[in-house]
Amino acid sequence: MNKVTLKFKSRMENESFARITACAFLSPLNPTIEEMMEIKTIVSEAVTNAILHGYDSNPNKLVKLEIGYDDNGCVTMIISDSGNGIEDIRQAMEPLYTSKAELERSGMGMTIMQTFSDSFDVISRLKEGTSVVVQKQLQKSK
Amino acid sequence: MRVEKKKDVLTFYLNEDVDDYQISLIKEECIRLIDSVHPAKVILDFTDVSFVDSTGIGFVLARYKQCASNQCELVLRGLNQHHRVIFAMSGLFHLIKEEACL
Numbered sequence: 001m002n003k004v005t006l007k008f009k010s011r012m013e014n015e016s017f018a019r020i021t022a023c024a025f026l027s028p029l030n031p032t033i034e035e036m037m038e039i040k041t042i043v044s045e046a047v048t049n050a051i052l053h054g055y056d057s058n059p060n061k062l063v064k065l066e067i068g069y070d071d072n073g074c075v076t077m078i079i080s081d082s083g084n085g086i087e088d089i090r091q092a093m094e095p096l097y098t099s100k101a102e103l104e105r106s107g108m109g110m111t112i113m114q115t116f117s118d119s120f121d122v123i124s125r126l127k128e129g130t131s132v133v134v135q136k137q138l139q140k141s142k
Numbered sequence: 143m144r145v146e147k148k149k150d151v152l153t154f155y156l157n158e159d160v161d162d163y164q165i166s167l168i169k170e171e172c173i174r175l176i177d178s179v180h181p182a183k184v185i186l187d188f189t190d191v192s193f194v195d196s197t198g199i200g201f202v203l204a205r206y207k208q209c210a211s212n213q214c215e216l217v218l219r220g221l222n223q224h225h226r227v228i229f230a231m232s233g234l235f236h237l238i239k240e241e242a243c244l
C-alpha cells in the first residue's frame with residue numbers, strides 16, 4: 001500500500017541514516033516506542049551485516065533497503081547486498097556464530113533480527129549477495 | 143564519550159548511539175586507557191545511550207575479556223529496558239554485573 005526504496009553507499013556512517021529513515025517512513029502508522037526500537041535494531045543489524053560481511057567493509061558498494069506496509073499495519077523490509085553471500089545459512093543463523101570474531105563481533109545479529117520480527121528469511125547465493133526479508137505486524141493504533 | 147578516572151575506577155560514559163560506526167570511533171581509546179590506567183574497576187555507563195545493537199554486545203564482551211586478563215572488574219551502569227533485552231539475548235549477564243545508578 002505504501003513503499004519506499006533506498007540505495008546508499010556501503011559506508012558504516014550511513015547505517016544510522018538508514019534506521020532513522022525507516023522510522024520516519026513508518027511514522028504514519030504510529031508505532032509504539034518499543035516497535036520503533038525493534039525496527040531500528042533490525043535495520044541496523046541487517047545493514048551492518050551487509051557492509052561488514054557482504055562487502056568486507058568496502059565502502060564503495062551499494063546497500064538496498066526496501067520498506068513497505070499494508071492497510072493492516074504489516075511492515076515488510078528487505079535489506080540486500082550484492083556481496084559475498086553466505087555459504088551455510090543455518091550456521092550463520094545460530095546464536096553466537098560469527099565469522100569475524102577478531103572484529104569483536106558477538107554473532108547475535110541474526111538472532112536479534114529473528115526475535116524482533118514475526119517472519120524472518122535469509123536468501124543468499126555465494127558471490128552474488130544476500131537479502132534478508134523481515135515482516136513485522138504493528139499493533140493496531142486508533 | 144566522556145571518561146572519568148576516580149581513584150582506581152575508570153568510567154566510560156558512552157554516547158547516544160552504540161552502533162558499529164560510533165564504536166569504531168571510541169574503541170581504541172577504551173582499549174588503550176584500560177591497559178594504561180590499570181584500574182581495579184571499569185564502569186560502562188549507558189545512561190545517555192538511546193540506541194544499541196549487537197555491536198554493543200561484542201564491545202561489552204571484548205572489554206570484559208580485556209578487563210579479566212588485567213585482573214580488573216567490569217560492570218554496566220544506567221541500562222534501560224531495551225539495552226537489557228538486547229544484552230540478555232547473548233547471556234552476558236551471566237558474566238557481567240549491572241551496577242545501580244548513583
Ligand SMILES: Nc1ncnc2c1ncn2[C@@H]1O[C@H](COP(=O)(O)OP(=O)(O)OP(=O)(O)O)[C@@H](O)[C@H]1O
Pocket residue numbers: 045049050051053054055081083084085086092093097098099100104105106107108109110111130196197199200
Ligand atoms: N549480508 C551478509 N553477507 C555475508 N555473510 C553474512 C551476511 N550477514 C551475515 N553473514 C554471516 O552470518 C554470520 C552471523 O551473522 P550475525 O549478524 O548473527 O553475527 P555477526 O555479524 O558476526 O556478529 P554481530 O551481529 O553480533 O555483531 C556472520 O558472521 C557472517 O559470517
Ligand SMILES: [Mg+2]
Pocket residue numbers: 045048049108109110196
Ligand atoms: Mg551482525
